[in-house]
Amino acid sequence: MNTKKRILAMLLAATMLLPLAACSKDPVDNPDNPDTPGNEVVDVLTDGKDYTYNTYTATSPSNWNELTYQDNNDTQIMSYIGSSFYNYDFKFDENGEILPGEFVMEFDAATALEDVSADYVGTKWNVPEDAKGYAYKITLREDLMWDDGTPIKAEDFVWTMQQQLDPLFQNYRADSFYAGATIIVNAQEYVMQGQNVEAVDNSQTGKYALADLVKGDDGVYTQPDGKAIYFALNDPLAWCSGKTVTQYSSYMDADAFAALQELADEKGRVAVTDETIALVTKLIDTEDWGNEPPENVPYYMVYAFTYPEVDFADVGIFVGDTDYELVIVLAKSLPLLKDDGSLSYQAAYNMASLPLVHREKFEASKIAPSEGTTLWTSNYNSSVETTASWGPYKLESFQSGKQYVLVRNENWYGYKMEENKGLYQADRIVCDTIKEWNAAWLKFLAGEIDGIGIDVSVADDYKGSDRAYFTPDDYVQSLQLQSNVEQLKARETDGVNKSILGYADFRKAISLSINRNDFATKTTTSSLEGFGLFNSMHYYDVENGGVYRNTDEAKQVLCDIYNVNPADYESLDVAVDAITGIDLAAAKELYTSAYNAALEAGDIKATDKVVLTFGTSTINEVVQRRYDYLATALKDAVVGTPLEGRLEMELKDFSDAWANDFRAGAYDVCMGGWTGAAWDPGYFLLAYLSPGYMYSKAWDTAGTQMTFTMKGVGENGEDITETMGLLDWYNCLNGAADAKYDWSATALEQSQRLQLIAALEKEVLKAYYTVPLYNNFSASLLSYKVDYVTYEYNTFMSYGGVKYMTFNFDDEGWTAEVAKYNGELNYK
């Protein structure tokens, strides 16, 4: 027994001491050892020193596969291992100084771009006659290759596109080539082939008239191929401006609607029979609904559809006359070239590159679907072994959730380019995954990482540092107010009112209760007050540097919304500068008028309290601070009104479902906004007008009418005055297929479109479902070790990134420098 105990004790001790034993043999790192990873790469710089850029991320990327990436975590590695056909670059003056806010376009992996639309007129590609921007020939550099030396030719891009659009994979990025600005001919058809779609909107496709349908023995009409067709009560229809028949049923014949409801299945679909055709005819023939004629009946139908098979040879991407010529044919014009034949900003914006995968590695990475599923997946670009690079760096190591390391890709064509001489000084990029900001902060102070965002907890001490820089972005954080009055009422309890939020005066009063500058200062690190849907990052005319917020039209919108009369000021600019967002006197009047109107309508009782639920994805210190600010601001604003002491807020955590829950009407107030399409504010309005994106989903943007005069857009330059739903105006602005006018960027001058963008922005703001609070700015600190080429943010080039980054210390020098300060650097 004693022996056993002794053995057990020895084993335990040995386990504890095993790692300590290794301590005694701890080898010294040898930076010159050629076997040490990272030291064997070819250094394009001549000083022979090692330069490592150390950075960190809070979330480790899951993959960096161009075909499937989903978010910024995934793109962090992609940006180092890929290349572009053309790039933005800084514009320098004759003294080599960067011109602020300006850019130039440069060829990179491509050597030429040619509009070859004329070559494909009258072919199967259906390029319209005299059209421009439909077909392009991209000539590639002949020295492109993967990091393993495998050459890259045009056929590799074509093959990759076939993988991208492969219907078996349903790749996340497949829709980049048919759902956005870049629409490759037949790309969608190729992706969707074989897919069954339950309900295609007949009013959108215009495919069937009643005479086209075939009546079966059971009296039910079908499509000619026998597939089902229905009347749709609950499906959104283009004919109803994206709404459903049920939503508009109050304008239609009530008896017919009730009869159709009786016959509908659980999805609100009704079989097409002679009886139901008669019912729909009656349904739409009411005065309120405009007495629609019987021939409009098919516009209320949806039909089942199966996408036919498509040969990839019919998809608009193929190899040109030589191995290095890539031809792409688009279904919608895309102006990648300017009139003088030079690259337009859209070349790098919409088609900087096309996806590219290493054929051999990609084939090896395919994973067949498991039982019961049909989805093929791939683990391409998810580890060192499955990764291939054709960019300036290649992946040396990747440990999920911990760290990745990139080193120079000596086979990158760019290192041979004269214009890159002296750039890309970093030999090695090391990115640690650090979830806790505090832990990252200590590593930054210890010189172990080279940059960090400034947290609000240390903002006061470090915002003034000479190593601090401030980055704007296109995100406008806004207060979102619930638009679904039925849901507001449904959530009311005895003595607690919420539906007063349905009154526009009440919402406007909320907007005028908040001092935006004070809110931004007290609740964010470095953001600035925001008043509009767009900020200084939104360009309405990129080519000419036209920032939307700087235009008179946009400034006038803000003055109108925030009760500032430009006539009272020396200039429009001074008037805009005077806006604070807060106007307590006006707010009190509006609270009172909204309350009186609600009282009169019986929507609130004289003893009710108004309790607004503020929802969030998580409750942390920052959220709590913002909530406290808003709750106090609203409470103070109602002093002296009938709502004094009767307006409260409550904070609730709705976790990841917060946005969807808000749209569904589950609570009353949240903070949210949108980012994206910063160079196309006309398109970006979709976020505020389309029910598919809007936070205020119940707001009927199709039915909300706007009368507006578009100046000088008629055929002979005359004005056009129209009254249309907001969504219809939006469709005109973006040249949608069923829009009354085409006022898209290709049809109108940007300066003419500007007037409509401003009008729509004003309409959205005027509804007060979205109340802008601040324009997002992030504050960061950069280590003494490195420097950016500029600290003035350039929307095209940011601060120049790793390409232009310069090092003040090499790795050895930096270690010595940090040691001089006992491992604790001072950035105050």
Place this chain on the structure above:
Amino acid sequence: MYMFKYICKRIGLMIMTFTIIFVTCFVLIKLLPVDYSVGFGEDTAKIENMLKSRGYDKPIPEQFILYMRRIFLDGDFGIGFRMPEYRGQPVWSVFIEKLPPTILINIYSSLLAVPVGIALGIFAALKKNKWQDHLISTAVMVVISVPSFVYATLLLYIVCFKMSALPLNIASFADVIKAYPEKNLVYIPGTFNWSLYFNSKMFLSMLPAVFSMAFGSIAGYARFTRAELTEVLTSEFMLLARTKGLTKSQATVRHALRNSMVPIFPSIIGEFISVLSGSLVIENIFSIPGVGGLYLAAINAKDYDFFMMLSGFYLLVSLVASLVIDLSYGVIDPRIRMGAK
């Protein structure tokens, strides 16, 4: 024989419990809708097709049968699809890769905490009501009242940052490989290489986390041991042991300690079992790529395959742990016989 029957019965009940809870988890998570937000220029139909292709539109019973068939026939626990860090990655591989650092840190912590905690408890019990006992008891109360992430933060700031005595976070495999070029270490994702974990660089980098987790455990064991031993030391059989001629240390080691271990030993086993779940906060503070928080993240993200695999794993571990703990009573104290009438 009683024991054998008892174990068989417990295993039978364990399988039944496992099945009921596992099926319930599957049904409940599948009843929750997948929230998929659609960004600009994204095709909703394509996302729906992707979900369909994964079989998520099938009836839940059919999905369950297919899920079980995949596990038993192919050993396939599925692929992550919601959590940003693990999208498209096999859930089992992710779990297996992340488990070792969690287990190691917890084992090191237990190896430190158990002997130190018990020793302090014994010392305090033997010095009952003397200044040594008061000192230990006060320290224990202080330590036990403070959560482990506070120690973690203090250790990180004072020991790792201010004193630079230990690394600020756990070493990566690349760091280890770089530190030992002569060993030709290789890291292959989804596999376990002992050499990458058992070296001084990795061990030293784990120490802050180990200490953070150990402090609370040391205090817990010390308090528990002191309480148990104090009670046993005042028992009549101890008086008998002394009167029959045993020295104080002989009586304490042979009789008092063994008896006081009856409730303590199962808690040690329990602690070893719980090491598999890890600590979200500690792992985040020291950037440990472990499994702490993985389960919670899977639930929040409604990542079905991760949730089910982790539910099954932890359920099994806790059921086995409860059985082992129950059986351990019989091993420690022969008077306890499970299943005996």
